[in-house]
Each structure stands twice: as C-alpha cells, then as structure tokens.
Amino acid sequence: MTTLYATLGVESDATLDEIKRAYRRAAMKWHPDRNPGREAEAHAAFQEIRDAYAILSDTGQRRIYDEVFEQEMRRWQAEHAAQEEQERAAQREAQRVAQEHYEKMVAVAMRFADDGHNRDVLFGVLLGHDCEAELAARIADSVWALQESRRAHAQAAQAPEPDAAAEEPAAAAAPHADDARQTNRHPGAFESFWQGLFGIRT
Known part of the structure; x- marks a missing residue:
C-alpha cells in the first residue's frame, strides 16, 4: 500500500525539515520541464508529490492522515488475514x-x-x-x-524345502556291511520284546 510518505521518499516519522528537503528533490526530479518526452508521466508524478507535501507539511492534516491511514491499515490487514485464512481453508479442503x-x-x-x-x-x-x-x-x-x-x-513360502538326505550320495545312504551286522547284534525294541516273551533268539 503506497503512502504519502513513500511518495516523497521519507519515513513515517520524518521531521518537517526532512519532508521539505524530500519534496524539493522529488519535485526537481519529476518536474515536466525536466522530463521531455515523458511529460504526461512526469505531470502525474509531480502532482502526486505536491499533494503529498501539502498534507504532510501541515501538522493538523498530517495528524488526521496518520490516524485515518492507521485505521485503514488495520482494516486492510484484517481483510488480508481473512482472505489468507479462506485460501488456506480452501487448500485444506x-x-x-x-x-x-x-x-x-x-x-x-x-x-x-x-x-x-x-x-x-x-x-x-x-x-x-x-x-x-x-x-x-x-x-x-x-x-x-x-x-x-x-x-x-x-x-x-509354499515351495518344499530340499530333502538333505536325498541329496546325499547313495553310497552314504546305504548301510555298510559292518553296520548291518551290528544292527543284527543289537535287536530293536520290537525284537527284544518278542525275545523276552518267548525266549526266541535270532
């Protein structure tokens, strides 16, 4: 938001002397006679500078302007905040x-x-x-x-696991002759039961 202070190129707390010096600089820069070929633009800028100086150089008018501007600024900020909240709500939705x-x-x-x-x-x-x-x-x-x-x-997960015994060589899987004889010398539990019951010897 452009202010009268910005038009003259000074801060809002500028002194009257600072406002006068700023007005002279701006007026010389934008005087139509100093801007050949840009007369229309220079005339508009020069008029804005004169209007700003007329208000800010008068203590009473400056005070009224500051109060009105402050109120307007608060209103603008509230509207801007409400608009931003609406935009954020729309984005969330x-x-x-x-x-x-x-x-x-x-x-x-x-x-x-x-x-x-x-x-x-x-x-x-x-x-x-x-x-x-x-x-x-x-x-x-x-x-x-x-x-x-x-x-x-x-x-x-459903694939069967490889049988380790099946992968061993056939010779290793088959019992040796000594193992077979040893098996004969040590009967299993079933054979031991029949031998004990009937006295059968193998």
Whole structure:
C-alpha cells in the first residue's frame, strides 16, 4: 500500500525539515520541464508529490492522515488475514478431497488386482472411475508391482524345502556291511520284546 510518505521518499516519522528537503528533490526530479518526452508521466508524478507535501507539511492534516491511514491499515490487514485464512481453508479442503479420491482409487485397483487382473486392466478401470490418466497410471503400476511381489513371496513360502538326505550320495545312504551286522547284534525294541516273551533268539 503506497503512502504519502513513500511518495516523497521519507519515513513515517520524518521531521518537517526532512519532508521539505524530500519534496524539493522529488519535485526537481519529476518536474515536466525536466522530463521531455515523458511529460504526461512526469505531470502525474509531480502532482502526486505536491499533494503529498501539502498534507504532510501541515501538522493538523498530517495528524488526521496518520490516524485515518492507521485505521485503514488495520482494516486492510484484517481483510488480508481473512482472505489468507479462506485460501488456506480452501487448500485444506482441496487436499482432503484429493486424498479421499486417491484412497478410493487405490482401493478400487486393489480389489481388481486381488481378482487376478493385470496392470492394463487396473489402468482402464481407474480411468472408468474418473481418475486422471497420470494418477491412474501411477496407482496401477504401484498396485500391480505390490501384487506381483506378494505372489512371489507366497510362492516362495509354499515351495518344499530340499530333502538333505536325498541329496546325499547313495553310497552314504546305504548301510555298510559292518553296520548291518551290528544292527543284527543289537535287536530293536520290537525284537527284544518278542525275545523276552518267548525266549526266541535270532
């Protein structure tokens, strides 16, 4: 907001002498006779300078101007703050709506992905739900990649573990002759039971 002080190039607490010196400098700079080819612009600026000096050089008018300007400034600041708050509220509401839309689109894509549909189908479904193309592509790519990762993880978890005994050489798996004879010398629990019960010896 331009003030009369700014027009003369002084601060709001400038003394009368400072205002007079500033007026003389500004008047010489913007006098129409000193600005050939820019007479219209110079005349308008020169008139503003004269009006500003007429008010600020008069103690009573300056006091009234300061009071009115202060009141107007407070009103302007209040309006400006209210406008900014409205803009922030509108931005928050827009973000909330966008977030809800995004979450809805992700849920739609997840549902179709769970049914086994591929990425292109997800993309087409999202477009059919009024999803912007760039956002639909990002969601379809992300959901499809997630589903593929889940499937790969599930398949790895269901795969049987390799049998360590089956990987050993056949010769190592087969009992040696000495082991067989030792087995014969040490009957198992079932054989020991029959031997004890009937006195059968092998």
